[in-house]
Amino acid sequence: xxxxxxxxxxxxxxxxxxxxxxxxxxxxxxxxxxxxxxxxxxxxxxxxxxxxxxxxxxxxxxxxxxxxxxxxxxxxxxxxxxxxxxxxxxxxxxxxxxxxxxxxxxxxxxxxxxxxxxxxxxxxxxxxxxxxxxxxxxxxxxxxxxxxxxxxxxxxxxxxxxxxxxxxxxxxxxxxxxxxxxxxxxxxxxxxxxxxxxxxxxxxxxxxxxxxxxxxxxxxxxxxxxxxxxxxxxxxxxxxxxxxxxxxxxxxxxxxx
Amino acid sequence: xxxxxxxxxxxxxxxxxxxxxxxxxxxxxxxxxxxxxxxxxxxxxxxxxxxxxxxxxxxxxxxxxxxxxxxxxxxxxxxxxxxxxxxxxxxxxxxxxxxxxxxxxxxxxxxxxxxxxxxxxxxxxxxxxxxxxxxxxxxxxxxxxxxxxxxxxxxxxxxxxxxxxxxxxxxxxxxxxxxxxxxxxxxxxxxxxxxx
Numbered sequence: 001x002x003x004x005x006x007x008x009x010x011x012x013x014x015x016x017x018x019x020x021x022x023x024x025x026x027x028x029x030x031x032x033x034x035x036x037x038x039x040x041x042x043x044x045x046x047x048x049x050x051x052x053x054x055x056x057x058x059x060x061x062x063x064x065x066x067x068x069x070x071x072x073x074x075x076x077x078x079x080x081x082x083x084x085x086x087x088x089x090x091x092x093x094x095x096x097x098x099x100x101x102x103x104x105x106x107x108x109x110x111x112x113x114x115x116x117x118x119x120x121x122x123x124x125x126x127x128x129x130x131x132x133x134x135x136x137x138x139x140x141x142x143x144x145x146x147x148x149x150x151x152x153x154x155x156x157x158x159x160x161x162x163x164x165x166x167x168x169x170x171x172x173x174x175x176x177x178x179x180x181x182x183x184x185x186x187x188x189x190x191x192x193x194x195x196x197x198x199x200x201x202x203x204x205x206x207x208x209x210x211x212x213x214x215x216x217x218x219x220x221x222x223x224x225x226x227x228x229x230x231x232x233x234x235x236x237x238x239x240x241x242x243x244x245x246x247x248x249x250x251x252x253x254x255x256x257x
Numbered sequence: 258x259x260x261x262x263x264x265x266x267x268x269x270x271x272x273x274x275x276x277x278x279x280x281x282x283x284x285x286x287x288x289x290x291x292x293x294x295x296x297x298x299x300x301x302x303x304x305x306x307x308x309x310x311x312x313x314x315x316x317x318x319x320x321x322x323x324x325x326x327x328x329x330x331x332x333x334x335x336x337x338x339x340x341x342x343x344x345x346x347x348x349x350x351x352x353x354x355x356x357x358x359x360x361x362x363x364x365x366x367x368x369x370x371x372x373x374x375x376x377x378x379x380x381x382x383x384x385x386x387x388x389x390x391x392x393x394x395x396x397x398x399x400x401x402x403x404x405x406x407x408x409x410x411x412x413x414x415x416x417x418x419x420x421x422x423x424x425x426x427x428x429x430x431x432x433x434x435x436x437x438x439x440x441x442x443x444x445x446x447x448x449x450x451x452x453x
Contacts, residue, residue, distance in 0.1 A: 002366075002414060003373040003393060040438070045373055071274045076395055076436045096270040098397070098436060121304050123369050123397040172369060203367050226367060256373045256393045 003256040004220045004248065005045040005227030006241060007205065008234045010035060012051045012081070015065060019183075019232050026052075029235045032065050033072055039234065040073040042241040045256060047073070048101065048175070048229060050128075051081030052147035055104045060088050063095055070096020078126055084112065086119045093120065101175060103128035104144040107155050107162075110169055117170030122202075127171040131159040132179040133192065140192060143179060159192075163199050174200060175229060177207040183232060185211030193223035205229050213239060213247040220253045259449075260286040260295035262322075264302060264312055264335075268435075272301045272332065275435035279445060289321035296327055297449070302334030306358070306400070307346025309334050322351060328451045329427050333398060336422065336429025345400045354407050354424045361401045363415035369399040376410045376420040376432075383451045384421060384428055385409050387443055394420070394430075394437040394444075401431060426453040 010017045010032060017035050018026040029035070036047055049069065051061035061081030069077060079092050080101035089100045100120075106112055106127055116125045130143040132154070140159035145151040157165075163174060176196055178189035188209045197204055203226040206219045210230035219228050233239040248255040261272055263285045276283045283299070292298060300322065302309050313319065322329065322339075331339045340350045343358040350358070361370055373393040378385045388410065401418035404411050410421040412431070421444075422429045428448070434441035 001375065002370070005372050067270075070271060071277070074275065074278065074436065074438050074441060076397075076433070093268070094270060096268070096274060098268070098271070098433075122399070123371060124303075173371065201367060202369075203371055226372065257391075 001254045003045065003254050005205070006043075006216070006244060007046045007048055007227050007229040008039045008044050008241075009048045009050065009207070009229045009231040011231065012049055012061070012065065013053055015062065017235070018052070019235055033068055035235075036069050036073050036077075039241065040075045043245055043256065044075065044241055046075060046227070047077040049077065049079050050101075050147075054082030054147075056145055056148040056151045058082070060084070060091070063091055066092055066095040066097055080128060084109075086115050089116055089120065089124075093124065099124050099126050099173070101126035101128045103130065106166065107142065107144045107157070110165060113166055113169035113171055117172070122170055122172035125171050126173045126175060127166045128175045128177065129159065129162060129166075130177045130179050131192065133189070146179070159196065160199060163196055167200065167202060171202060173203045173205065175205040175207050178209060181209030182207075184209065185233060185238070187211060187215045188219040188223065188228065190218060190222050193219060193225055197224050203227065211238070213244050216244060216248060217251045217253060220248070221251075258295050259283040259297040259299065260292060262292070262298060262300045262318060263287040264300070264309060264316070264318070266301060266303050266309065266334070268301055268303050271433075272299060272435045275441070275445060279442060279449070281449065289317045292321040292325055298325060298327070298329045300329065300331040300335035300338065302332065302338060304334060305346060306334060306337060306343040307348045310338055310343075310348045310350065313338060319351060323353065326426055328448065328453055330448050331427070331429035332435070333431060333433060336431055337400065337402065339427055339429050340402055343400060353427050354422050354429060356402050356405045356407060356419070356422070358400050358402050361399055361415060361418060366415050369397060370414040371397045374412050374414060376412050378410045380409045382409045382423060384423060384444065384447045386447050388440070392440045394432040394434065394440055396432045398431060402429075
């Protein structure tokens with residue numbers, strides 16, 4: 001049976017892993033390679049690396065650490081940060097990354113999704129979506145450039161529209177980051193994720209809000225997502241991956257031990 | 258010495274690094290005429306079957322791979338190219354391992370089949386030594402080889418399909434052993450020790 005994926009997310013800035021609360025106030029967590037090796041040895045199913053300042057600074061992420069990661073870990077990993085063209089993506093994949101994730105550049109030029117799909121195949125193309133629940137209007141809205149609080153802004157898309165659009169263009173997977181929950185460890189946004197799950201024919205990865213082991217059971221059982229991404233609970237050792245995997249198994253979630 | 262056949266696909270470094278982690282230094286080979294000098298060969302592949310197959314033929318690998326009589330392992334699309342034909346782009350394969358590659362019928366499940374799944378060993382073989390039904394490997398694909406007499410291990414996602422196939426000195430793995438943690442390392446070690 002296909003296992004539900006546990007995906008630690010490593011936000012990269014100036015060659016180190018950092019963590020912010022609600023995307024603000026970044027603090028250094030540790031060395032990229034050491035953390036990547038630790039998580040893969042502990043049983044993480046996949047890793048995601050976001051070079052958070054790349055898109056804001058309008059440049060491609062640093063390729064050197066991508067190659068070091070590929071040499072040092074034996075599980076799949078996805079890389080994001082300022083990938084704006086087929087050429088950019090080719091450089092990242094050549095270093096040994098399995099997938100590339102695009103977010104703000106896809107909003108600026110949606111055809112990029114189709115170009116990447118046509119060149120590398122659907123399985124390589126992950127679209128990250130930062131979705132903010134606006135309480136006043138009751139709408140889910142897509143944000144961009146969230147790597148920098150001063151640059152972050154609302155886009156023209158509602159989340160549902162954008163999810164449909166990226167699938168039509170050939171995305172192979174969606175990482176839905178529920179911004180209201182991000183970094184506050186109160187659980188995943190089950191309501192939003194369930195609604196968006198119903199619109200997705202491709203794998204959907206939940207992001208934002210993991211605080212305890214039960215949050216993972218809930219997001220798999222209630223929102224039926226394919227994977228769950230988390231950062232601070234792993235970085236701060238609030239949750240240890242081997243224990244989380246056993247907890248998932250005990251709760252009848254398909255998992256890899 | 259082990260050769261990684263350079264088909265120009267994107268994941269060559271991933272395969273190379275996986276062997277390097279096992280203490281083996283493979284050579285990425287671009288000249289088909291040299292293939293015979295190597296004790297073992299790996300044919301990696303990602304992307305579209307039609308494009309990859311065309312490139313393989315244009316670069317002159319068809320004959321070299323056909324005449325090779327030492328262990329050769331196709332990975333993912335590399336495995337599919339060893340088969341008779343593929344529904345992806347309706348293209349003929351190398352015809353080395355019996356069976357057709359068809360679109361995976363995933364039913365209500367999400368597609369592509371992406372992630373960790375169990376494999377079930379169906380035939381004893383040096384390549385599957387030490388592999389149990391609890392072992393999981395990493396898959397990323399939407400086309401698959403139908404289970405037949407060449408199947409060494411199978412997997413199920415919407416339908417049963419071949420995870421590992423072999424005929425004589427040729428073998429193929431639909432998943433990515435280079436990205437399948439300890440189980441993948443065990444399978445690659447089995448490949449290194451496989452005598453034909």
